[in-house]
Amino acid sequence: MTLLFTHSDCLDHVTPPGHPERVERMRALQEALTDERFALLDRRDAPLGADADILRVHPQSYLDRIVQALPEEGWTQLDADTHLSPGSLGAARRGVGGNVAAVDAVLLGEVHNAFVGCRPPGHHAETETAMGFCLFGNVSIAAKRALDHHGLDRVAIVDFDVHHGNGTQDLMWDEERVLFVSTHQMPLYPGTGATHEIGAQGNILNLPLAPMTGSAEMRRTYEQAVFPALEEFEPQLLLISAGFDAHAQDPLANLNWSTDDFRWLTERLCGVAARHCQGRVVSTLEGGYDLQALAASVAAHVSVLMENT
Numbered sequence: 112m113t114l115l116f117t118h119s120d121c122l123d124h125v126t127p128p129g130h131p132e133r134v135e136r137m138r139a140l141q142e143a144l145t146d147e148r149f150a151l152l153d154r155r156d157a158p159l160g161a162d163a164d165i166l167r168v169h170p171q172s173y174l175d176r177i178v179q180a181l182p183e184e185g186w187t188q189l190d191a192d193t194h195l196s197p198g199s200l201g202a203a204r205r206g207v208g209g210n211v212a213a214v215d216a217v218l219l220g221e222v223h224n225a226f227v228g229c230r231p232p233g234h235h236a237e238t239e240t241a242m243g244f245c246l247f248g249n250v251s252i253a254a255k256r257a258l259d260h261h262g263l264d265r266v267a268i269v270d271f272d273v274h275h276g277n278g279t280q281d282l283m284w285d286e287e288r289v290l291f292v293s294t295h296q297m298p299l300y301p302g303t304g305a306t307h308e309i310g311a312q313g314n315i316l317n318l319p320l321a322p323m324t325g326s327a328e329m330r331r332t333y334e335q336a337v338f339p340a341l342e343e344f345e346p347q348l349l350l351i352s353a354g355f356d357a358h359a360q361d362p363l364a365n366l367n368w369s370t371d372d373f374r375w376l377t378e379r380l381c382g383v384a385a386r387h388c389q390g391r392v393v394s395t396l397e398g399g400y401d402l403q404a405l406a407a408s409v410a411a412h413v414s415v416l417m418e419n420t
């Protein structure tokens with residue numbers, strides 16, 4: 112069984128007109144997953160993440176700052192491209208809560224794997240800095256839940272969003288129980304993710320890709336570097352920062368991946384999980400800004416998760 116966590120609160124994080132990380136992304140995702148072939152999904156409302164969940168990776172002072180910055184109407188701008196609307200905290204808490212509950216459900220054996228389809232995304236949020244459309248480090252919070260609450264020893268995070276997961280890197284920098292692997296376009300926002308950034312414990316693997324990298328080279332990078340690293344690490348749980356903005360149609364970046372590449376990648380990641388962690392995968396939505404490409408890629412990704420149950 113594949114679990115899907117979403118919540119209508121994620122429609123209440125409203126960004127200014129013209130902003131790529133927009134409410135319509137959530138609608139596109141919801142519509143894509145209403146298709147007949149997703150009838151067997153275990154659909155649940157993402158619970159609200161508690162302060163304690165957020166505080167697994169962010170200090171109280173940061174959470175206080177977000178709470179205090181919430182506008183009563185309109186927007187507060189946190190950086191060049193990160194905004195808060197009145198509903199932003201509620202939406203972001205669903206992403207946190209969905210990730211925590213997904214880890215719980217997968218590790219307790221209620222379901223085989225899970226996809227958390229919430230917004231705003233999370234992988235750019237650093238310890239004390241909201242940035243890149245992100246407020247809380249959802250996937251890092253999920254990793255900490257698995258390690259500290261469930262007592263796992265090794266959790267792998269694979270981030271295939273086209274942008275480097277600088278936030279995850281920051282939050283997991285000296286967490287030796289986590290292997291963080293990121294493929295991303297370079298040069299591109301946020302500018303981090305060079306190969307020499309390996310974490311305090313050698314626990315981070317950055318694999319920058321040149322602009323215009325397509326299927327063949329992407330698959331070669333995963334075959335030669337990502338999958339061997341995962342096999343060697345032998346994770347007990349695989350977390351995915353699933354951004355779909357490496358798609359050729361995406362307006363924010365210049366990689367040339369296809370919908371079928373996301374299908375292939377998900378199949379191969381599920382294969383690693385089947386060998387090392389009883390198929391336990393929790394995937395969470397990050398970027399993806401062409402609505403059509405996002406819908407098709409999410410559908411492909413979730414279909415493969417369902418096939419691997």
Ligand SMILES: [Zn+2]
Pocket residue numbers: 272273274354356397398399
């Ligand atoms: Zn991205």
